[in-house]
Amino acid sequence: MSSFGLGLRTQHYHDFLNGQQAVDWLEILSDNYMVDGGKPLIMLDKIREHYPMVMHGVSLSIGSINGIDKGYLKKLKALEQRVQPMWVSDHLCWGGVHGRKMHDLLPLPFTQEALDVVARNIHQVQDTLQRPLVLENVSSYLEFESSEMYEWEFLSALCRSTGCKLLLDINNIYVSAFNHGFSASDYIQGVPTESIAQFHLAGHQNNGVHLIDTHDHPVCDGVWELYREALKHLGFVPTMIERDDNIPPLEDLLSELNIARTIASEVTNQRAAS
Amino acid sequence: MKLDELQNQFQRQLLAQDCQDADWVSASSRGLSAQFRLSIYHNAYRVRLAETLLDTFEHTANYITAELFDTLAYAYVEKHPSTNTNIGMYGQDFPDYLKQALPSCQEVFEIAMMDWLLRRAFDGPDSLPLTKHRLEGIVASGKDISLLKLVPTVCVYTQQWNSLDIWHAVNQDKEAPVALTLPEPITVMIWRKETSPHFRSLSHIETKALELLQSGQSIESLCEILSEQFPDLDIATEFGQLLARWLGDEILSCNPD
Numbered sequence: 378m379s380s381f382g383l384g385l386r387t388q389h390y391h392d393f394l395n396g397q398q399a400v401d402w403l404e405i406l407s408d409n410y411m412v413d414g415g416k417p418l419i420m421l422d423k424i425r426e427h428y429p430m431v432m433h434g435v436s437l438s439i440g441s442i443n444g445i446d447k448g449y450l451k452k453l454k455a456l457e458q459r460v461q462p463m464w465v466s467d468h469l470c471w472g473g474v475h476g477r478k479m480h481d482l483l484p485l486p487f488t489q490e491a492l493d494v495v496a497r498n499i500h501q502v503q504d505t506l507q508r509p510l511v512l513e514n515v516s517s518y519l520e521f522e523s524s525e526m527y528e529w530e531f532l533s534a535l536c537r538s539t540g541c542k543l544l545l546d547i548n549n550i551y552v553s554a555f556n557h558g559f560s561a562s563d564y565i566q567g568v569p570t571e572s573i574a575q576f577h578l579a580g581h582q583n584n585g586v587h588l589i590d591t592h593d594h595p596v597c598d599g600v601w602e603l604y605r606e607a608l609k610h611l612g613f614v615p616t617m618i619e620r621d622d623n624i625p626p627l628e629d630l631l632s633e634l635n636i637a638r639t640i641a642s643e644v645t646n647q648r649a650a651s
Numbered sequence: 652m653k654l655d656e657l658q659n660q661f662q663r664q665l666l667a668q669d670c671q672d673a674d675w676v677s678a679s680s681r682g683l684s685a686q687f688r689l690s691i692y693h694n695a696y697r698v699r700l701a702e703t704l705l706d707t708f709e710h711t712a713n714y715i716t717a718e719l720f721d722t723l724a725y726a727y728v729e730k731h732p733s734t735n736t737n738i739g740m741y742g743q744d745f746p747d748y749l750k751q752a753l754p755s756c757q758e759v760f761e762i763a764m765m766d767w768l769l770r771r772a773f774d775g776p777d778s779l780p781l782t783k784h785r786l787e788g789i790v791a792s793g794k795d796i797s798l799l800k801l802v803p804t805v806c807v808y809t810q811q812w813n814s815l816d817i818w819h820a821v822n823q824d825k826e827a828p829v830a831l832t833l834p835e836p837i838t839v840m841i842w843r844k845e846t847s848p849h850f851r852s853l854s855h856i857e858t859k860a861l862e863l864l865q866s867g868q869s870i871e872s873l874c875e876i877l878s879e880q881f882p883d884l885d886i887a888t889e890f891g892q893l894l895a896r897w898l899g900d901e902i903l904s905c906n907p908d
Binding site for chain 2: 476480483494
């Protein structure tokens with residue numbers, strides 16, 4: 378059976394400190410705690426005493442042609458030692474080159490050359506962390522003329538060549554499928570089952586002709602259906618609701634997490650019945 | 652197109668003032684132009700950095716109005732690409748930018764400096780503070796206490812304007828007083844006590860004493876210099892009062908160098 382978590386946000390620090398909440402684990406945004414000291418690390422340590430954690434970063438820039446920032450990797454390793462997370466994840470993207478930081482999850486072309494670059498960078502991270510890196514698929518708003526394969530083929534090749542794992546963001550699949558006109562089901566069917574380490578569920582903004590991955594809305598019906606399909610095909614892996622903006626009270630997110638539990642339970646029952 | 656070239660071109664597009672079309676972006680199944688789709692990233696870059704500035708310089712924004720702050724923030728983003736992986740560190744030069752952009756409102760620079768330094772104190776390095784209880788323990792153990800060291804978040808700077816009063820008013824959602832130059836500049840200290848950033852103004856003697864501490868002077872040497880510079884004051888009494896306040900404020904560190 379799957380386990381269920383939430384992203385730890387500052388608005389909910391006291392909820393987690395004042396009582397045990399109905400989550401199996403918490404996902405922290407690694408970058409928020411890669412600081413010298415002060416309240417972020419104090420709160421992190423206190424909450425860590427009561428909850429298992431996973432680490433999720435946004436700035437590794439695993440697809441950068443310039444390679445991994447060694448200073449960043451050193452800080453990531455130090456945080457990993459402090460938190461002792463169940464796993465460490467970041468995004469399949471790049472975030473800037475030649476010293477510039479775009480602070481975004483920029484898409485990669487799905488080419489053999491990009492595969493080689495990302496694989497090289499993953500090996501460097503895994504050698505430092507001494508554990509498999511977990512990579513999340515990002516939402517994207519454009520594709521490249523130079524791409525030679527589908528995203529799921531790229532991910533599969535990456536898992537084969539590096540042993541990395543995948544954090545499948547179901548919302549991001551939904552958003553990119555809409556924006557680029559591919560089948561979300563093909564994506565689910567195409568990723569390697571044995572490599573899936575975690576699911577993210579989140580909301581987005583519908584702009585009519587395109588979707589924007591804002592993570593500031595509740596999960597929509599279409600994403601819930603895709604989650605159900607992912608459970609049926611890929612099996613049960615740790616799942617969480619990821620809200621990055623317009624943060625609601627914790628109870629709202631816990632209620633949303635219960636929907637995920639209910640769907641997982643229904644899929645389990647269907648499997649048992651068949 | 653090679654990955655190196657693609658990432659360079661993509662980044663140049665994002666940093667350029669106007670978003671252009673690009674032949675390396677494939678056709679959209681929804682009929683959206685490459686320029687339109689690139690503009691999603693182009694716009695997001697600016698919004699994200701401008702929001703970071705607003706978060707860091709909240710009091711400054713409330714003082715000069717959100718509309719003017721937005722205009723200045725977006726103009727700053729256009730001219731200052733981010734180079735720090737930690738987005739929270741973006742805006743180090745924003746106070747100086749405001750100084751040049753608003754030459755007739757120099758108090759804005761000082762308020763922005765306060766916002767910036769308070770934010771830096773918030774997640775600055777930790778250090779075990781020297782308290783009265785800990786000091787008594789050190790004295791009892793016979794360890795050397797001739798050198799005092801400040802906690803790493805202590806930062807001292809000078810204000811020419813009534814920026815402290817303005818900052819307080821903005822912080823309490825009250826009408827800010829009219830900006831005035833002070834009869835003489837004041838020194839302000841910013842530091843973190845426990846988990847919260849603090850600030851207060853300093854007297855002349857405290858300013859000098861902290862300057863001497865930061866330069867590594869021993870207590871004995873510090874008191875000698877203060878006696879020379881403030882001959883009308885009873886330095887032993889003054890230093891005793893300063894020490895008591897520093898222990899209460901937790902600005903002295905127990906940590907060795």
